Amino acid sequence: MPWLNTGPMEQKVAFVKAALRVPRGQMSALCERYGIARKTGYKWLKRYRTAGTLTALAERSRRPRRSPTRLKLSVAERIRELRAPDGWGARKLAQLLWEEGVRVSVATVHRTLLREGLVHRLDRHGPAPRRFERAEPNDLLQADFKGPMGRAGQRDEPLTVLDDHSRFALGVFALRDHTGPGVQRCFEAVFVRYGVPRQLLLDHGTPWWNHRNGCGLSRLAVFLVQQGIGLVFSRVGHPQTQGKVERFHRTLARSMTRQGPPARWEEWQPRYDSFVGRYNWVRPHEALGMRRPAECYRPSPRRYQPEVPAWRCPAGLEVARVDAGGTVRIGGHRYFVCEALAQQEVALEPLGAQVLVRFRQMYLRELDLEGHTTQPFVHPVAEVLPMC
Numbered sequence: 001m002p003w004l005n006t007g008p009m010e011q012k013v014a015f016v017k018a019a020l021r022v023p024r025g026q027m028s029a030l031c032e033r034y035g036i037a038r039k040t041g042y043k044w045l046k047r048y049r050t051a052g053t054l055t056a057l058a059e060r061s062r063r064p065r066r067s068p069t070r071l072k073l074s075v076a077e078r079i080r081e082l083r084a085p086d087g088w089g090a091r092k093l094a095q096l097l098w099e100e101g102v103r104v105s106v107a108t109v110h111r112t113l114l115r116e117g118l119v120h121r122l123d124r125h126g127p128a129p130r131r132f133e134r135a136e137p138n139d140l141l142q143a144d145f146k147g148p149m150g151r152a153g154q155r156d157e158p159l160t161v162l163d164d165h166s167r168f169a170l171g172v173f174a175l176r177d178h179t180g181p182g183v184q185r186c187f188e189a190v191f192v193r194y195g196v197p198r199q200l201l202l203d204h205g206t207p208w209w210n211h212r213n214g215c216g217l218s219r220l221a222v223f224l225v226q227q228g229i230g231l232v233f234s235r236v237g238h239p240q241t242q243g244k245v246e247r248f249h250r251t252l253a254r255s256m257t258r259q260g261p262p263a264r265w266e267e268w269q270p271r272y273d274s275f276v277g278r279y280n281w282v283r284p285h286e287a288l289g290m291r292r293p294a295e296c297y298r299p300s301p302r303r304y305q306p307e308v309p310a311w312r313c314p315a316g317l318e319v320a321r322v323d324a325g326g327t328v329r330i331g332g333h334r335y336f337v338c339e340a341l342a343q344q345e346v347a348l349e350p351l352g353a354q355v356l357v358r359f360r361q362m363y364l365r366e367l368d369l370e371g372h373t374t375q376p377f378v379h380p381v382a383e384v385l386p387m388c
Helices: 008-019 027-034 038-051 073-083 090-099 106-115 180-194 219-226 239-259 265-281
Strands: 141-145 159-163 169-173 199-202 230-233 318-321 327-330 333-336 345-351 354-359 362-368 373-376
Touching (some): 008 038, 027 038, 073 106, 159 180, 169 180, 169 265, 219 230, 239 265, 318 327, 327 345, 333 362
Antiparallel strands (some): 318 345, 327 333, 345 354, 354 362
């Protein structure tokens, strides 16, 4: 039977024509020959005999005449209203509706979004195979720059800072200048308001990483270390290590796109502040059991100190001051350490014929006193982190 070589309508017509001629008792054999169930064959034959025309065999809509469980128009409008500013998904919208007293399932909200053509293609993705999450707020912050947004001339590349445990956004800062002093002021604003974290996860980009000195330390990194913050750098070419802040960037970009770019660059910061308020206090987060980040976050008890606290060198170690060229003098020879540490004190820790240079809690370089050479001892990475 050439079923695949004819259209469904042609197949139905051929079947009905044959069924009208088939002898009594041969209907089962005819249906088998056409590859359909007896129930289907009798249905087609009945439709033809009732209507008296072959057009009655055309495919009919399977949509029910009544949908008693379909959402009321007012609820569908509320879903669109809640989704409009930031494009939140069905789980978050369902949570918000439940809190408003509207008992609706996640599946129903999702079907409504599908029907309205509001499901973004980027929402169709699988989960990451392995994740990490710190047990307490402020144990680890993630910071990164979002890619450019907006039109030429009004384009912005904001700095974002996110708490790893609670996903609480500590700040989104509109920036045109990514140099150290401007970014340091952003971190200072975060530390003044929320306290100092134990560690900070960054990538190998400027201004917190210096590619020239072999240690990776920049002046901004020195400022962070002086506040007692451990610096954790992700692997090169592995942005998934900063998965939480990357996902935050996607949510941020979608919200900004839906609202349209501002006419003036100065309008970016108020827009970011409004987004952060909704993200922290209104938007339910799936990884937090549909709680808000603000419900899971608390400020750090470690307060920011504008005046850098003095560092107590471990007993038994010699202290040296790095000169303006980033070198220290030992036994009549100068050894390069790091220009970002100019005028800073470092500890010298003997190790056989070598000397390890230590800046506060971080080892930087290894000095060979016999060969009078210097090389990086260890990059300022506290630990290797999996995908977050």
